[in-house]
Amino acid sequence: MLIFAQQVINGLMAGSAYSLLGLGFTLIFGILNVINIAHPEVFMVGAFLGWMLVTYANANLLVAIVGATIGASIVGVLIERIAIRPVRSALVLSPFISTAGVSIFLQQGAARVFSPEPQPYPPSMATVFHDVGGLQFSTMQVISLAVGAALMIGLKLFVDRTWLGRAIRATAMDRETASLMGVNVNTVVALTLVIASALAAVAGVLVSVAYNSTWAFMGITYGLKGMAVMVVGGVGSLEGAMAAGLILGVAEALTVGYISSSYRDGIAFIILTFILLLRPSGLFGQRERQR
Amino acid sequence: MISAYWLEILTMAGIMSIAALGLYAIKATGQLSAGHAAFMGLGGYASGVVTGKLGLPFFLSFVVAVALVLVVATAFAYMTSRLRFFYQAVGTLAFGETLVLVMYNVPYFGGASGLQPIPLQTTFTLVYVILGLSIYFFIRFEHSRLGQAFRCVWEDDTVAASMGIDVTKTRILSFTMGSAFAALAGVLYAHFLGIIEPKDLDFLRSLTLLIFVAFGGLETHWGALFGTYVLTLLPEVARFSVYDRYTIYGALIVVTMVFRPKGLLTRKPLGAPDGPIARVGMPLLRVLAAVLPVGRRAAKAKARAERP
Amino acid sequence: MVRSATDGADIVLRVTGLEVRYGVIPAVKGVSFAVPRGRLHVIVGANGAGKTTTLKAITGLIRASGGTVELGGRPIHRLPAHEIARAGIAMVPEGRRVFAKMSVYENLLMGSFAQRGDPRLKQRMEAVLERFPRLRERTSQLAGTLSGGEQQMLAIARGLMAEPKLLLLDEPSLGLAPMLLEEVFAIIKRINDDGVTVLMVEQNSQQGLQVANWAYVMELGQIVVQDEARRLLDSDEVRRAYLGG
Ligand SMILES: Nc1ncnc2c1ncn2[C@@H]1O[C@H](COP(=O)(O)OP(=O)(O)OP(=O)(O)O)[C@@H](O)[C@H]1O
Numbered sequence: 001m002l003i004f005a006q007q008v009i010n011g012l013m014a015g016s017a018y019s020l021l022g023l024g025f026t027l028i029f030g031i032l033n034v035i036n037i038a039h040p041e042v043f044m045v046g047a048f049l050g051w052m053l054v055t056y057a058n059a060n061l062l063v064a065i066v067g068a069t070i071g072a073s074i075v076g077v078l079i080e081r082i083a084i085r086p087v088r089s090a091l092v093l094s095p096f097i098s099t100a101g102v103s104i105f106l107q108q109g110a111a112r113v114f115s116p117e118p119q120p121y122p123p124s125m126a127t128v129f130h131d132v133g134g135l136q137f138s139t140m141q142v143i144s145l146a147v148g149a150a151l152m153i154g155l156k157l158f159v160d161r162t163w164l165g166r167a168i169r170a171t172a173m174d175r176e177t178a179s180l181m182g183v184n185v186n187t188v189v190a191l192t193l194v195i196a197s198a199l200a201a202v203a204g205v206l207v208s209v210a211y212n213s214t215w216a217f218m219g220i221t222y223g224l225k226g227m228a229v230m231v232v233g234g235v236g237s238l239e240g241a242m243a244a245g246l247i248l249g250v251a252e253a254l255t256v257g258y259i260s261s262s263y264r265d266g267i268a269f270i271i272l273t274f275i276l277l278l279r280p281s282g283l284f285g286q287r288e289r290q291r
Numbered sequence: 292m293i294s295a296y297w298l299e300i301l302t303m304a305g306i307m308s309i310a311a312l313g314l315y316a317i318k319a320t321g322q323l324s325a326g327h328a329a330f331m332g333l334g335g336y337a338s339g340v341v342t343g344k345l346g347l348p349f350f351l352s353f354v355v356a357v358a359l360v361l362v363v364a365t366a367f368a369y370m371t372s373r374l375r376f377f378y379q380a381v382g383t384l385a386f387g388e389t390l391v392l393v394m395y396n397v398p399y400f401g402g403a404s405g406l407q408p409i410p411l412q413t414t415f416t417l418v419y420v421i422l423g424l425s426i427y428f429f430i431r432f433e434h435s436r437l438g439q440a441f442r443c444v445w446e447d448d449t450v451a452a453s454m455g456i457d458v459t460k461t462r463i464l465s466f467t468m469g470s471a472f473a474a475l476a477g478v479l480y481a482h483f484l485g486i487i488e489p490k491d492l493d494f495l496r497s498l499t500l501l502i503f504v505a506f507g508g509l510e511t512h513w514g515a516l517f518g519t520y521v522l523t524l525l526p527e528v529a530r531f532s533v534y535d536r537y538t539i540y541g542a543l544i545v546v547t548m549v550f551r552p553k554g555l556l557t558r559k560p561l562g563a564p565d566g567p568i569a570r571v572g573m574p575l576l577r578v579l580a581a582v583l584p585v586g587r588r589a590a591k592a593k594a595r596a597e598r599p
Numbered sequence: 600m601v602r603s604a605t606d607g608a609d610i611v612l613r614v615t616g617l618e619v620r621y622g623v624i625p626a627v628k629g630v631s632f633a634v635p636r637g638r639l640h641v642i643v644g645a646n647g648a649g650k651t652t653t654l655k656a657i658t659g660l661i662r663a664s665g666g667t668v669e670l671g672g673r674p675i676h677r678l679p680a681h682e683i684a685r686a687g688i689a690m691v692p693e694g695r696r697v698f699a700k701m702s703v704y705e706n707l708l709m710g711s712f713a714q715r716g717d718p719r720l721k722q723r724m725e726a727v728l729e730r731f732p733r734l735r736e737r738t739s740q741l742a743g744t745l746s747g748g749e750q751q752m753l754a755i756a757r758g759l760m761a762e763p764k765l766l767l768l769d770e771p772s773l774g775l776a777p778m779l780l781e782e783v784f785a786i787i788k789r790i791n792d793d794g795v796t797v798l799m800v801e802q803n804s805q806q807g808l809q810v811a812n813w814a815y816v817m818e819l820g821q822i823v824v825q826d827e828a829r830r831l832l833d834s835d836e837v838r839r840a841y842l843g844g
């Protein structure tokens with residue numbers, strides 16, 4: 001029972017990062033109808049920005065997160081302008097490939113600048129473990145989960161209740177009609193990328209601090225899982241992405257606890273396969289969108 | 292004479308070209324496979340078991356690998372036939388990653404360290420004979436009835452259906468045919484390196500193949516060949532450090548897609564209204580207009596100036 | 600007797616020499632007209648005549664290749680769609696285009712997106728719901744689940760939420776049963792009577808002409824005839840030649 005509870009706690013913590021990435025994929029796909037293969041690289045860039053702020057400027061966690069968010073947002077918006085907007089109207093495959101190019105560029109660039117080895121944080125960021133009734137958890141786990149939950153609730157409220165949130169939804173449903181309502185579609189697209197990138201950057205910093213490793217290629221596995229989370233939750237569904245990310249995190253942790261850690265990275269795809277075969281619109285999705 | 296080093300690189304490029312041709316065959320009906328490397332790797336593993344584990348003759352490994360992939364690909368295509376575009380991409384991706392997981396965890400297949408040893412039986416000549424035959428096949432295929440059916444389905448599946456083409460069947464056939472070429476490439480690959488590993492099947496490898504095809508040109512099999520050769524040989528001739536090399540590689544792909552969304556080789560001749568020459572200017576302007584607010588501001592200023 | 604569309608009145612919309620091309624194919628070839636304040640003008644014509652294209656050019660959804668569009672004397676043809684909307688043109692697009700996964704209430708709010716923060720929005724919402732009692736019963740229903748007629752009402756109501764200087768309607772009768780059709784045209788007439796300037800596109804020319812003050816007949820991208828709506832309706836010659844009986 002204790003092991004089970006422990007794994008659930010570990011799983012929720014990892015899962016909140018998957019949720020944040022999956023939310024970004026879903027937001028971007030919703031508004032642009034494009035899978036942004038470079039989105040996980042925004043997560044990686046965010047992690048490195050945070051790492052640099054801590055390592056070179058002695059920043060605390062909050063400053064690192066804020067700085068990473070700002071920097072990553074700029075990168076996210078630039079990716080859309082350079083690699084998505086000019087090719088969006090072409091074939092379905094074109095933006096897929098151009099963002100893959102961006103992804104390679106950023107990965108290799110980071111490997112070039114920071115070395116291809118994972119970078120540890122200075123000892124000041126070492127995580128402190130607490131023991132409550134036999135359950136082990138670190139300060140970082142608590143912070144991650146709290147920040148993740150706050151961001152998800154905040155995002156949901158923003159998208160549901162505010163004028164700009166409504167504009168994002170309207171643009172996702174029907175760009176042309178949204179512009180007839182006075183919505184500046186370009187601004188909404190930029191805003192969406194800022195939100196998605198900010199979520200990714202926060203996840204990047206939290207993950208890299210929690211595992212004490214910031215790596216040029218950290219986006220790859222997280223990115224694939226984020227994509228899986230988007231589909232499992234139902235493309236375009238925010239609640240779906242949130243739930244699917246947490247479910248995936250817990251499923252992985254339980255696999256590690258009860259089966260074997262070598263299956264951990266594959267669970268996402270087994271769940272994904274079942275969802276695609278049984279319910280392609282995802283757990284929370286409406287109908288399959290085709291284009 | 293070419294050095295042994297270049298012989299190796301050219302052999303590898305030939306193997307990748309066969310896989311890329313297969314991906315083109317899938318793309319030819321407008322489908323998107325993000326798990327092509329998995330089918331290639333499945334062929335590699337199957338053939339590796341035949342020769343490496345069971346000690347049977349090399350030619351038999353082709354038969355077994357292609358037969359197995361034909362069965363698996365048909366079953367997969369059939370089960371996922373209602374998934375389109377993005378969902379199909381994710382479905383093939385999930386298939387590939389699941390297969391990676393299987394290969395990692397089944398000790399018989401060598402786990403993380405891969406299936407080895409596999410006899411080194413792939414030669415330069417063998418690869419180019421098979422590649423030559425494959426190209427000949429695609430040239431003939433292009434003008435065959437089935438080739439035209441493929442193109443119809445790509446262009447508009449409703450129209451294709453109204454012309455009496457069984458769209459679902461054609462799509463399954465194209466997926467299976469493409470995967471069979473992947474299997475061929477996989478056999479050659481495994482017997483060229485003497486080993487096949489789980490990571491040979493993963494999404495990154497599939498993405499690389501997709502990039503080859505999209506970069507070279509999506510509309511013809513020549514594009515797939517061209518893209519594969521350019522992108523495998525370019526990093527070898529570029530005299531930069533390895534990370535610079537791939538940073539440039541990434542940037543090159545972005546630039547190519549922006550300027551030529553359908554890849555470098557298309558059906559249009561160079562000077563056509565949307566041929567390469569005419570296309571260089573517009574995308575550049577589009578990128579500039581998107582990145583810099585100049586264009587919009589100028590338009591606004593003009594509109595303001597015209598107000599009474 | 601009035602013999603001109605404008606007659607020295609205060610002009611809300613003036614379109615001069617408007618040309619639109621799709622690629623190289625011209626769809627609108629030099630169209631000019633004007634809509635004075637408080638009037639209801641209608642453009643009628645066969646399928647593919649270029650009516651929708653004209654409205655799209657006015658609202659900035661397509662860039663015109665020639666000509667000018669002025670709203671209250673201010674040139675707007677170079678502005679992007681969202682700025683034209685903010686300048687005071689509301690469009691009820693062909694095929695309704697309500698935001699399917701938003702509630703009726705949220706759709707109405709989207710209509711006044713350009714004036715968000717305006718304290719009078721509450722009253723405006725109240726006034727609009729007053730006009731469309733069927734929508735009031737369904738404010739929390741998802742727009743995509745409304746019937747076709749209700750969606751059309753919602754699209755019109757959404758347009759009114761902007762309190763526009765000019766309301767454009769593209770085929771409000773599309774796909775409606777005869778009963779509903781009359782109701783929708785009565786609503787449009789009432790909106791116009793309450794002072795909203797309207798430019799409407801209609802294929803259902805009979806009904807369109809009955810409620811309008813002035814009518815343009817469009818054919819192959821050009822205005823071929825224009826006159827008082829009533830006179831066009833009465834003219835057998837015009838009816839036979841352009842309006843299909
Ligand atoms: N996006 C487009 N691309 C190319 N041609 C178009 C496009 N939209 C419209 N056209 C063409 O422009 C012409 C005018 O079309 P438009 O939609 O304006 O007609 P309409 O008068 O509104 O017809 P309807 O009564 O059927 O709605 C038609 O010949 C049409 O085929």
Ligand SMILES: [Mg+2]
Pocket residue numbers: 650651652693770
């Ligand atoms: Mg029309």
